[in-house]
Amino acid sequence: MSTPFLYALVGTGLFALGLFALIIHAHLLRKILALNVMGSGVFMVLVALAKRTGDAPLDAVPHAMVITGIVVAVSATALALTLMLKLNAKSGHAELPDDRRE
Amino acid sequence: MGAVFTEFPWGVILILLPVTGGMLCFLWPQIAKITGLFIVFAVALLVVGLAWQIFDNGVYRHAVGGWGAPLGVDLYADGLSLLMLAITALVGIGISVYSATYFKHEQAVLFWPLWLFLLAALNALFLSADIFNIYVTFELMGLAAVALVALAGSREALGAAMRYLLAALLGSLAYLLGVALLYHGFGTVDIALLAERAEPSPIIWAALGLMGAGLLLKTALFPLHFWLPPAHASAPTPVSALLSALVVKASFYILLRLWLEIFGPLVGGAGVEQLLGLLGAAAILWGSVQALRQTRLKLLIAYSTVAQVGYLFLAFPLVAATGVSAWSAVTYLVLSHALAKAAMFMAAGNLLCFGGHDRIADLDRVVQRLPLTAGAFALAGVSIMGLPPSGGFIGKWLLLEAALMQGRWDLVVVMILGGLLAAGYIFKVLGYAFTQADVSHESKAVPASMEWAALLLAVAAILLGFLAVPVLSLVSIGDPFGIGEVRP
Incomplete structure (x- = not known):
């Protein structure tokens, strides 16, 4: 197994782990962290797969994509954290309101 | 120049x-x-x-x-x-x-x-x-x-x-x-x-x-x-x-x-279209039934969106045999739903602003008191239900025609049921809009520009029904659906 492939596999693993945590945890901070772990997993796949088959030179485009992705992830996390704080201030706990079927 | x-x-x-x-x-x-x-x-x-x-x-x-x-x-x-x-x-x-x-x-x-x-x-x-x-x-x-x-x-x-x-x-x-x-x-x-x-x-x-x-x-x-x-x-x-x-x-x-x-x-022909169509059909029935059960106007309209999104996905299984006409239907549904749903939400917002609540059962003779808003809601409803001559009618008719041509009776039944359920939830609102509520509420004036904005968008959704030929010729520029057509 080649090294890039291993990294990509680990990235996929992080994605799956994050998805699992996103679903089972109720606390919003854990959900936000889980999304960040998923994001890191995707970035890892992108970087690892930049090493294309054989002896081809490294491709820089995925790295540029990851930089863009990090900027997006930082802004999204900031918005999510602000929302969580606001929700906590209004309702007293940082969890999503129950899915009451109204 | x-x-x-x-x-x-x-x-x-x-x-x-x-x-x-x-x-x-x-x-x-x-x-x-x-x-x-x-x-x-x-x-x-x-x-x-x-x-x-x-x-x-x-x-x-x-x-x-x-x-x-x-x-x-x-x-x-x-x-x-x-x-x-x-x-x-x-x-x-x-x-x-x-x-x-x-x-x-x-x-x-x-x-x-x-x-x-x-x-x-x-x-x-x-x-x-x-x-x-x-x-x-x-x-x-x-x-x-x-x-x-x-x-x-x-x-x-x-x-x-x-x-x-x-x-x-x-x-x-x-x-x-x-x-x-x-x-x-x-x-x-x-x-x-x-x-x-x-x-x-x-x-x-x-x-x-x-x-x-x-x-x-x-x-x-x-x-x-x-x-x-x-x-x-x-x-x-x-x-x-x-x-x-x-x-x-x-x-x-x-x-x-x-x-x-x-x-x-x-991946055409491998069942993905059928799955999307199935989910679309489920969305139509589930969304419409949920909309019918709501007591709050804005939630009713939101569930109606869930149902109308379902129609868009019905086109996927139909394209294989009928080619481009199912995609035309989708284009039309997207356009008319955008206009009608925006008008409908605005009308709901006017009612909310007018009575201070959006409980459907407590709508108090709004047809007499806010005729423009009630008109906007009704016209938008005509397009959502898919009655002629609205834009929604053209979209749903094209889709129904595609389903009939292909003999997909299951989808035909779903579409007709969806239309009936839509009529159900829209007439439920209109029914309460005509009658006097048990408890009367204080009301506030609604600015004219808010009423006219809702009405004009609703009228546009109806007018779209008369523009089928130019709209469909416009969408064919650059042949966006070309690949879908040659697919076996």
């Missing part, structure tokens, strides 16, 4: 102008309303300019900064993109006129920058030619939309915004992982190049699974619609209208694009 019009980079300005406007509104809140209105009308003029250019030169393609496809960012517009831009501009004008009187004080200061950013993101999304750029515009759109939902400030709105944000981010990440796989497999993110290079392989299936799941989550197709009703019902009214009319359509547009260009030709 002519050369100026045909060479001008309309697409670039379409994105830059709202972004700049958004920043201006943010920096100088006292002129936010004027700037916002001006920018929205200017965007509509720019769309006209782009349309002129596309009529003259055919498909619009612009390499930003002169870098070109493999490395740089390309903008691309054919008939389908143009129609989406046009409907965004049209609904945008209606919503802006409505918002100019709806939002007061601090909310207005926050609304205009966010709405202009959302407009820029929508325009950029419809002009995108590569799948990574689409990811970025998705995030811009999602963040602006979530912030707009949270604008209402109530506990429900914040909870709904949070749920919406988590769903949107999850969808985007799944989509991005799909982008990573496609890039690894075929060495490009440009949609046209991908269409040339892609060949059936496990990568295509994995990417389809990831991107499809992410986009379906964002489009709120049953059973991934859980985030939509709370978010659309608890947001401020103009925001509900924006989300239901435009934001949901944006992710559907991308799904349609990717299916037509990349995935459809490769």
Whole structure:
């Protein structure tokens, strides 16, 4: 197994782990962290797969994509954290309101 | 003169102008309303300019900064993109006129920058030619939309915004992982190049699974619609209208694009269309029944959106045999639903503003007291139900015809049931609108511009029913559905 492939596999693993945590945890901070772990997993796949088959030179485009992705992830996390704080201030706990079927 | 019009980079300005406007509104809140209105009308003029250019030169393609496809960012517009831009501009004008009187004080200061950013993101999304750029515009759109939902400030709105944000981010990440796989497999993110290079392989299936799941989550197709009703019902009214009319359509547009260009030709006939059609049928029935059961008007309209999204997916299994007419139906449904649903939410907002509540059973003789709003709701309802001569009728008729031609009686039954259920929930509201409520409430005057904005959008949804020939010839520019047609 080649090294890039291993990294990509680990990235996929992080994605799956994050998805699992996103679903089972109720606390919003854990959900936000889980999304960040998923994001890191995707970035890892992108970087690892930049090493294309054989002896081809490294491709820089995925790295540029990851930089863009990090900027997006930082802004999204900031918005999510602000929302969580606001929700906590209004309702007293940082969890999503129950899915009451109204 | 002519050369100026045909060479001008309309697409670039379409994105830059709202972004700049958004920043201006943010920096100088006292002129936010004027700037916002001006920018929205200017965007509509720019769309006209782009349309002129596309009529003259055919498909619009612009390499930003002169870098070109493999490395740089390309903008691309054919008939389908143009129609989406046009409907965004049209609904945008209606919503802006409505918002100019709806939002007061601090909310207005926050609304205009966010709405202009959302407009820029929508325009950029419809002009995108590569799948990574689409990811970025998705995030811009999602963040602006979530912030707009949270604008209402109530506990429900914040909870709904949070749920919406988590769903949107999850969808985007799944989509991005799909982008990573496609890039690894075929060495490009440009949609046209991908269409040339892609060949059936496990990568295509994995990417389809990831991107499809992410986009379906964002489009709120049953059973991934859980985030939509709370978010659309608890947001401020103009925001509900924006989300239901435009934001949901944006992710559907991308799904349609990717299916037509990349995935459809490769995996067609393997049951994916049937699955999408099945989910669409389930969405129609589930969404309509839920809408019928609601006691709050805005939740009713939100569930109606879940049902109407289902219609869009019915086209997928029908295309194989009937070719392009099912896609025409989808285009028509997207346009007419955008107009009708925006009008419907605005009418609901007027009722909310008038009576201070949106409980359907307590609507007190609003037909006499707010005739324009009741008219807007009824006309929008005609289009949602799919009665002639509305735009919704043309879309549903084309779809029904395609289903009949192919002998898909199951889908025909679902469509007819969906229409009946829609009539049920719309007449339920209208019935209460005519009668006197048990308890009377104090009422407040509704500004005329808010009533007229709702009515004019509803009238536009009806008028769309008379424009079938020009609209369908417009959408065929650049042959966006061409690949779907030759598929076996």
